[in-house]
Amino acid sequence: MSAEAVLDLEHVTLAHGTRRVLEDATLVLPPGSVTLLRGCNGAGKTTLLRAMLGLTTPNAGRIRVLGRTPRAARRRIGYLPQSLTLPAPRLTGRALVTSARHGARFGVPGVGGRCRAAVREALALVEAENLADQPLATLSGGERQRIGLAAALVDAPDLLLLDEPLAALDVQRQAALTEMLERLHQTRHLPLVLSVHGASPLDRLATHEVVLEDGHIVTRG
């Protein structure tokens, strides 16, 4: 586990054009924390997660993730976006997860035995081995989400950012994913930031809660 704070925001403002999503926010999420990021539609959860990855630049203030700039931290982060874009209709889950391994490096990574084993392990963690060789376009939303999660896990990240990870899952899968994340947190001490709407099965994992409301942050330890 990194000894650095998961997230350190100092007077951060995030905006899309003239629309301010977060205003002068200051926040520290300690090492090893599991944070639920709550807020209604359009509150700014995705914008904040993208800022943690360096995909959105703050208009003001300073962001540190695992003690680094977001761009420098990015290759240590596993990210599950709200929905996966499909770059090619016949792309399989296994190909997607394989390409996510060492994805921060330039060029196409070599696919050796260790890479294949890491891909198999990530797919097994989310119980998606039987889906891995089908084109992603033929999978259901929930099945695709499990593949996306395997892609987020395959590079042994030091931090997981999951944008509404339970949204497309049925109740049984929600419980299974919650247990899997709990195991990852307990065994690998992996810090998590999970965006959710309302009450969620993930609530029981949380050490911290960040509520986004009208451009401001409310935290609870």
Ligand SMILES: Nc1ncnc2c1ncn2[C@@H]1O[C@H](COP(=O)(O)OP(=O)(O)OP(=O)(O)O)[C@@H](O)[C@H]1O
């Ligand atoms: N690329 C963009 N350009 C302009 N405005 C944007 C862009 N992305 C998001 N926004 C706006 O920023 C605000 C925050 O959006 P964001 O997606 O971060 O919210 P969210 O909390 O993740 O919402 P949801 O729960 O619906 O996914 C919204 O008003 C949205 O319309």
